[in-house]
Amino acid sequence: MNPLILMDAGLLSLLLVIGVPVPFCFAGAVLLLMLFGDFGSTSFLIGAGFNKLNSIVLIAIPLYILAGGIMGSGGIATRLIDLADSMIGRLRGGLGLVLIVTAAVFGAISGMASSAVAAIGTVMIPRMVERGYDRGYAATLVAASSVLALLIPPSASMILYGWVTGTSILACFLAPIVPGLILVSLLAGWNMIMTRKMPIRQPEPAPLRQVGTEVIFRTKKAAAGLMMPLIILGFIYGGITTPTEAAAVAVVYAIPIAIYVYREMNWKDMGQVFWRAAQTSGVLMIMIFFASMLGRIWTLENVPQDILESFLQVSDNPIVLLLLANLFLMIIGMFMEDVSGILLAAPLLLPVMTQAGVDPIHFAAIIATNLGMGLITPPTAPLLYFAALIGKTSLSGMLKPALVFVLFAYLPVVLLTTFVPALSMWLPNLILGLN
Template identity: 65%
Template sequence: MSSIVLWDVALLITLMMIGVPVALTFVAAALFLIVMGDYGNTSFMITAGFAKTSSMVLLAIPLYILAGSIMTNGGIAKRLLDVADSLFGHYRGGLGVVTVVTTAVFGAISGMASSAVAAIGSIMIPRMVEKGYDRGYATSLVACSAVLALLIPPSATMILYGWVTSTSITAVFLAPVLPALLLISLFCFWNFVLTRKMPLVIEKKVSFKEAKENIFLKTRKAGFGLAMPVIILGFIYGGVTTPTEAAAVAVMYAVPVAFWVYKDMTWGSFYEAVWKAAQVTAVLMLVIFCATMLARVLTFEDVPQQILTTLLSITENKILLLLLVNLFLLMVGMFMEDVSGILLAAPLLMPVMNEIGVHPVHFAAIIGTNLGMGLITPPTAPILYFGTLVGGVKLPQVIKPTLVFVFLAYLPVVLLTTFIPELALWLPRLVTGL
């Protein structure tokens, strides 16, 4: 590995540590290679960037972002909350379960953890505080639950992974589903434990008949929103559309539902949704373009093979190698959001996975759960910081509950996913015949 690459990686890490936006850090790293690198004609890097960003597969990501933005402004998220509230809201700690379930569902449809924090957090955090929940705890629960967006299909992160590693996107969509269900269960369990001493306001219990009628009413009102993930995934796994075409279907479905069914969206809010989606997409494409240039140079310098050689020189034990890979992915997740983490880590570590016999679809679940844990692990924790902005709290107020969720929920799931391959492979094999 040449010294220029080492300096470039050091620049990338330093800029991230001092808080420079991720997109700008990748721009700086790419420019550093172009200006300082001794690669002759650097057009090969720019060509690689354009080739990747022009991929049809990537078109799915801005479309899912737009669908999620329309859902946020079109009242779909609020109705999903009402359904979950009718099911669990009358139990002690039930509002926390509502938050976990709704954030997971919304994050899955929008495909982005940050969208789930913004949409669900802005509604649920004030509601939870009103019902006696600690504000720091409520913020922590929303942020930790939002990371499930990386794992439940259709996930923008899994689309990127499949695209970067040339793995079936329909298969990698399903790989993290069982780990995600485990996480939801553990989050709900620890929610009941952590809220047992809080002065919660419990909704008055109603008769079974009244509860059933309320559930039916709320489900009927949210029916169009609840049908959205069923339609998207049904089209993909039914062979009707590709994941990219399904993303377009999601947008075409969300627009009339928001405008004419729920009637919560105006032309002004639609413009705002499109504008926000365009901003997110522009930043995302800039990151992908520059990260691709960086990855091209790293490949040119044979860095993935050198990483493989270095790890195998430490140990050839598969269990120890997987632990080292998990540690590396956790560090990546702590400093980068999921998109940048996938773009950087997947190409670097794939040779290691191939060498030790880890299936690419299994690795999708490993990298998804690890990066998700990194997003909420202090000291950097990008999604946790974003959650504090939405919740209006300071970071120390959310640290304690977050550490409980990380060490007693997320970490066990990461280890189970890593060392029990069937947890990731069973569902893809069942549905796609992997």
């Protein structure tokens, strides 16, 4: 491999480790190659970056970010939490189950793990602490559950993966669903185990009729919010809209719900949500621009082929190749959030996956589960730090439950997803008729 490329990869790793914002890490790596590389005119790199941004698919990402922001600030998330609480909140550890279920539903609207932490964590962590849950555990569960936004469609990460690899976005949406449901079950089971010794104050048992009445009341209040994922997914898989058009429909639907139905926002508040969404989207676009330039150079320098050759030097056994790819993805996930991780890892590892006989749709689920696990894996764990900030707690109090979730919930899902392709391919084959 070109020594300059090795130096460039080292610089990128160093910048990530010391905590430089990810867009500037990519920019620094590109700048090094432009200054010291022998690529002739570098104008083609700038063109490559802008050409990547000139895609109708990418418009969906800021729209889903905006829909998630409206959902969090407009009272939609709170009503979904109240509904889930009325159904299962009286169970032992029930508020933890409420959090997990709500995160899965929220993932079907926002598509962003960080948005789920912000919207759900601000509501659920104080409520859980008030009922006797450990604050560090509550923040950890928020981080672990928010990763479901990567797995439950429509996922911004899967949009990017499909765009980068040229794979059907609809198929990519479907691939991680079954692994996501398995993860929900494992998180719920470990929540029940880990909360047994906590001094949790459970709501008083209520007659079935009273519970039913409360559920009906909460369902009516949350009905408008519950319609959002149904509309989004129904329009996409019903062939009515593309994923980008469905994102626009979600925004148009969410605005009157937040302002006129729930009356939790006014137009001034809406302007602030638009501004925050624009800031987040701007950062993502800058990151995509520089990541596209870096990827173009690395492709020209045959970096994907070099990675494949280095893996094959270890072993040409498909199982070993898959394990090496999983390790590579988990390390990337520990230093980057899912969007930048996909931009970097998907084009680099796809030749390795092809060599191992992995379908690109199956790889979509592998990359989503691996990067999701990396997001909560110490010592870096970007989502843990964000959840600690939201929950006003220290990272030390989150490490033990985080390791339990990583080792006994996420790792089994990653291995099952990797070595049982049917978990990822069943829904795409069933719904899209790929076979």
